[in-house]
Amino acid sequence: HIKEKKPIIFLFGPTAAGKTNLAIKTYDYLPIEIISVDSVMVYKKCDVGSAKPSKQILKQYPHHLVDVERLNNIFSVADFLNLAKTLIEEIHDKNKIPFFVGGSMMYFRSLFYGIHDLPGRDLEYRKELNQMKQNNSNSYLYKMLEAIDSDYAADIDHKDEIRIIRALEIYKNTGKKLSEIFSNNPTNGIREKYEVIQFGIKTDRDILHERIKARLHEMIDNGLIEETENILKDFNIAEDHPIRKAVNYKQSIEYINGKYPKDIFFDKALYATRQLAKRQVTWMKSWDNYTNVDIEDIKTITNKVKNSLSSL
Numbered sequence: 001h002i003k004e005k006k007p008i009i010f011l012f013g014p015t016a017a018g019k020t021n022l023a024i025k026t027y028d029y030l031p032i033e034i035i036s037v038d039s040v041m042v043y044k045k046c047d048v049g050s051a052k053p054s055k056q057i058l059k060q061y062p063h064h065l066v067d068v069e070r071l072n073n074i075f076s077v078a079d080f081l082n083l084a085k086t087l088i089e090e091i092h093d094k095n096k097i098p099f100f101v102g103g104s105m106m107y108f109r110s111l112f113y114g115i116h117d118l119p120g121r122d123l124e125y126r127k128e129l130n131q132m133k134q135n136n137s138n139s140y141l142y143k144m145l146e147a148i149d150s151d152y153a154a155d156i157d158h159k160d161e162i163r164i165i166r167a168l169e170i171y172k173n174t175g176k177k178l179s180e181i182f183s184n185n186p187t188n189g190i191r192e193k194y195e196v197i198q199f200g201i202k203t204d205r206d207i208l209h210e211r212i213k214a215r216l217h218e219m220i221d222n223g224l225i226e227e228t229e230n231i232l233k234d235f236n237i238a239e240d241h242p243i244r245k246a247v248n249y250k251q252s253i254e255y256i257n258g259k260y261p262k263d264i265f266f267d268k269a270l271y272a273t274r275q276l277a278k279r280q281v282t283w284m285k286s287w288d289n290y291t292n293v294d295i296e297d298i299k300t301i302t303n304k305v306k307n308s309l310s311s312l
Contacts, residue, residue, distance in 0.1 A: 005195040011101040013201030014277035023101040024061040035064040037102030049248035071235040105283040114189030151179035198290035228252035
């Protein structure tokens with residue numbers, strides 16, 4: 001007897017495409033629990049800039065993995081995977097379907113295919129590396145990496161400090177080169193274990209750009225700048241914290257620090273969001289496991305899921 005695979009649903013799409021809306025509509029038709037796939041919504045207090053659903057909506061349609069981490073900490077892909085896998089089992093135990101929705105494509109990819117098991121951050125060694133960088137030329141750390149692992153060094157930008165430091169840190173703590181680690185496929189993905197039914201929201205570029213613009217105006221009216229000021233005041237946010245690079249927050253922080261005036265802030269945030277959407281759409285084109293759906297298309301989702309379930 002072949003043990004049947006339990007179902008999981010993925011719904012992804014570019015930023016501002018209306019994913020949350022489609023997810024909460026689906027909630028009324030299928031026995032799902034919603035799990036957010038968003039690397040910014042995981043943080044408490046990042047509400048406006050991450051377009052987090054309102055408290056009202058979250059109460060009515062609970063989302064897992066929203067507001068699970070404080071900004072003093074960094075939430076990693078590995079954290080996402082661990083929590084997601086636990087949730088999958090808990091939700092299946094209730095005879096419901098885990099419904100993953102969001103735009104952090106790396107999270108979807110990692111959950112589907114798995115990730116390499118890598119050691120945590122070594123803050124002491126990072127300090128040491130930063131010290132070396134201060135005392136030497138700009139390219140010092142990159143040259144260090146080249147000497148250890150020329151293959152990986154060749155694959156990354158020589159200014160990509162985050163990746164350079166991470167590769168050096170992993171080598172120091174495991175004695176393994178990242179290029180070697182990455183040459184083996186990870187085995188901790190969910191694609192073998194579950195029936196993963198995937199949907200991607202297809203969008204018209206002009207309409208999406210209009211939506212992005214309208215949403216940015218709305219964010220600013222809802223206090224994006226004030227929210228950013230508060231998080232800078234309330235938390236000791238590390239210089240390499242991903243929130244400092246997150247769309248809307250990066251531009252707000254630069255504006256608060258006097259880097260440019262308000263009108264330029266708007267243009268920068270708008271441009272960054274459009275670039276993000278473009279990368280998300282490009283990723284979707286390279287991903288071949290899903291069904292395209294329109295922004296209002298509950299029917300395709302419910303029918304496909306029900307057909308899948310009946311064949312199990």
